[in-house]
Amino acid sequence: MKTKNTLINYVEFKAVDLEKTRKFFNHCFGWTFTDYGPTYTAFAESGLEGGFEKSDESIVNGALVVLYHEDLPLIKAKIVEAGGKxxxxxxxxxxxxxxxxxxxxxxELAVWSDK
Structure with missing residues (x-):
């Protein structure tokens, strides 16, 4: 059995507006959130745990996180409806x-499907 020591355990992003970010990911993907003070919120129910840290700096994403959804047109429309681009x-x-x-x-994130 593989130990958790070698598995990806968490991913963290910066966020300009934590409330908008929470609403976006909850609406589009059903993620749940736990706030840890005014500048950090952790997410769960995503397949991998992580969090968003409030930032006033320009956000440059060095990693591409890829999500799965069987219906790309449906999730794409939901993302745009919720304010994603x-x-x-x-x-x-x-x-x-x-x-x-x-x-x-x-x-920047991606959504893929094998369908």
Missing amino acids: VVKDIFSFPGGRRFHFADPSGN
Whole structure:
């Protein structure tokens, strides 16, 4: 059995507006949040735990986190409706399709599907 020592355990992002960020990810993906003071919120129910730290600096995302959804057009519409921006439209790659989006704070993520 593999130990947890070698597994990805957490991912952390910066956020300009924690409330908008919470609402966005809860609406689009059903994530739940726990606040740890006025400048940090942790998320769960995402497949990997993580958090958002409030930042007044420009956000430059050094990692691409990829989420899964079986219906790309549906989740893309939800993301746009909630204030996200599509930065790379749906495209095919070996094994599936995906698109990239920016959340309300400017973090770039992707959603893929094998459907």
